[in-house]
Ligand SMILES: [Zn+2]
């Protein structure tokens with residue numbers, strides 16, 4: 001079973017390169033850096049009320 005980067009969808013074969021964000025996303029180190037500025041749980045929880053399902 002291969003874990004895929006949530007951001008770019010590329011498989012992350014090396015477990016040491018998997019970065020689990022607090023929002024539940026699993027990314028490679030590069031994408032984690034790109035994801036950080038718009039992470040939904042980055043420092044606040046106000047996004048919960050903004051979700052539209
Ligand atoms: Zn990625």
Ligand SMILES: [Zn+2]
Pocket residue numbers: 021022023024025035039040041
């Ligand atoms: Zn995140």
